[in-house]
Amino acid sequence: MSRLLAAVLLVLVACSCAATDLQPYRQGDWNAILKGRAGGPLIVHFWGVTCAPCVVELPQWGRFLERRAPDSVVFIETDVAPDSAVSRMIRDARLEAASNWAAQAPFDEYARYEIDTRWQGEIPFTLLIDRKGRAQRVVGQVDFGKLASWLDRQGAPAITHPQSP
Numbered sequence: 001m002s003r004l005l006a007a008v009l010l011v012l013v014a015c016s017c018a019a020t021d022l023q024p025y026r027q028g029d030w031n032a033i034l035k036g037r038a039g040g041p042l043i044v045h046f047w048g049v050t051c052a053p054c055v056v057e058l059p060q061w062g063r064f065l066e067r068r069a070p071d072s073v074v075f076i077e078t079d080v081a082p083d084s085a086v087s088r089m090i091r092d093a094r095l096e097a098a099s100n101w102a103a104q105a106p107f108d109e110y111a112r113y114e115i116d117t118r119w120q121g122e123i124p125f126t127l128l129i130d131r132k133g134r135a136q137r138v139v140g141q142v143d144f145g146k147l148a149s150w151l152d153r154q155g156a157p158a159i160t161h162p163q164s165p
Contacts, residue, residue: 023102124142128147
């Protein structure tokens with residue numbers, strides 16, 4: 001009986017660790033994302049589980065967020081993929097502290113148009129939205145040095161870790 005209980009507990013722990021705070025993205029959610037971040041700089045990164053450059057870049061985002069406040073970054077996965085696959089990639093890249101969304105329907109021209117009328121659907125795609133709501137587009141992989149400089153110009157502080165003795 002104790003082996004059965006141990007096995008059940010192991011499964012429950014594994015399931016709870018696998019969960020990521022993943023929000024479903026549907027057409028119309030864009031305004032809610034912007035409204036929730038009004039007044040501060042916001043970086044919105046669009047990626048896909050089937051996009052090779054995105055897969056390579058995600059861990060770099062995780063390292064970047066070790067030095068920056070994750071509440072200034074939103075990740076939106078644009079493939080209609082199983083939440084388990086999206087959550088696993090988010091967890092592996094160490095992006096759990098950021099706001100993570102996953103498409104629930106194909107990211108067609110209507111969904112893209114409400115975000116950026118010039119966006120053709122290429123990913124990775126990143127929008128840098130300043131305090132006044134002006135957006136700057138980055139198509140392809142980002143330069144994290146330039147991204148840090150942009151956040152510095154916006155007045156977003158870097159995270160400093162206490163020095164170990």
